[in-house]
Amino acid sequence: MKWLLMPRHNKAVLSSLFRFSSFSIFRPFSSKIDAAADDWNPNFVHPSAIVHPNAILGQGVSIGPFCTVGSSAKLGNACKLYPGSHVFGHTQMGDNCILMTGAVVGDELPGKTVIGSNNTIGHHAVVGVKCQDLKYKDGDECFLRIGDNNEIREYSSIHRSSNPNYQTVIGHSNLIMGSCHVAHDCKIGNNNILANSSLLAGHVIVEDYVHTAGATVVHQYCRLGSFCFIGGGSVVSQDVPKFMMVSGDRAELRGLNLEGLRRRGFSSTEIKGLRAAYRKIFMPMSFESGSIEDRLEDLAQHEELGQIPVICSMIQSIRDSFSDNRRGICKFRHWNAS
Incomplete structure (x- = not known):
């Protein structure tokens, strides 16, 4: 040597x-x-x-x-x-x-x-x-x-x-x-x-229990809500609300982080309620369902879903993203039955 x-x-x-x-x-x-x-x-x-x-x-x-x-x-x-x-x-x-x-x-x-x-x-x-x-x-x-x-x-x-x-x-x-x-x-x-x-x-x-996959890029002043998942190679330029999954450039909502919620011990009742709430907010059955603010208000007043704490938390997370000095939420596709 x-x-x-x-x-x-x-x-x-x-x-x-x-x-x-x-x-x-x-x-x-x-x-x-x-x-x-x-x-x-x-x-x-x-x-x-x-x-x-x-x-x-x-x-x-x-x-x-x-x-x-x-x-x-x-x-x-x-x-x-x-x-x-x-x-x-x-x-x-x-x-x-x-x-x-x-x-x-x-x-x-x-x-x-x-x-x-x-x-x-x-x-x-x-x-x-x-x-x-x-x-x-x-x-x-x-x-x-x-x-x-x-x-x-x-x-x-x-x-x-x-x-x-x-x-x-x-x-x-x-x-x-x-x-x-x-x-x-x-x-x-x-x-x-x-x-x-x-x-x-x-x-x-x-926030807490967030998981980003590899090569994720997040823009200034964005917020990643608790229990959300960011797909690999995503460019996040707006907020990701709680419990949701996004991917793409620019990142779009792809549904709920279902696997992450199961791993973190969310009950089947909570997950089922979150799925129903997600559909009401982002997958309205007709164009007559009003704005996203209207759909959030209708969900908050819903007799059953509006009483589940995790759904209330998701509603508040979305609403906060539209407040002053925030960047709004990642884009989502307007699904409907027609």
Whole structure:
């Protein structure tokens, strides 16, 4: 092997890389330890890592070769940084977070990146850096907040907010697959799945239990309602109401996300009611059924369907999409009996 011909100190560093997972070559690091810790478990920092003495480390933190931890960073208990990962700026990470090789978290900008516990940041992902909005002004504070139990896979990018009045927010238990992009000021709820190369422009809102298939593109200021499904390769330029499925360029309503509703434990009565409600709203039996607002009102007053909570939630989701400063709903085909 060629590296055997290198100078002795280079061989030692490279050799230690191959033994990183065992932590046998780590030395205890006596930088600033979280004062809240009652019992101190030693941290392990590779000799080639650069950890600022003002950085705050919890108990049992492991920092691998060629990592960087900045002066304003705070790492929770049992965080693990794999080789070549970096934490910059005012960044706070909760307990048991993992940064895979090449991951970058935080930026030397005014503002803060706050990440909860049990999060994994994938290989070469970039999280909490400056946004790509030209309206951003140098010196403005910008923010990113991420909850707990999220998995952010390789080469994804998540940006801070565009100004001090906003913040980019990601909730809990989300799976953000490889090469996804979450732009400035997005709000992502809980238990969502963004498949590979899903791209969210600025100010997009993703509610809960949303599933985007691969290569989905979402326009600025759109809202994806809870339990909706976005077909692969879709370009979403208007809101997707709750429980619905869309696909295409530009994305059109294709019906209810029936399989997703079943998987999430919706009862047969709820699903049957949603199907009947969908037909009344989007598949009227004649051209004399009035506007969509009329059909929503008729459904809300329906003796049976209007009393089912999930149908009321769907009606409200559609109505909200037509309010001021919203983009309306994705196009739908006007089916009728004639």
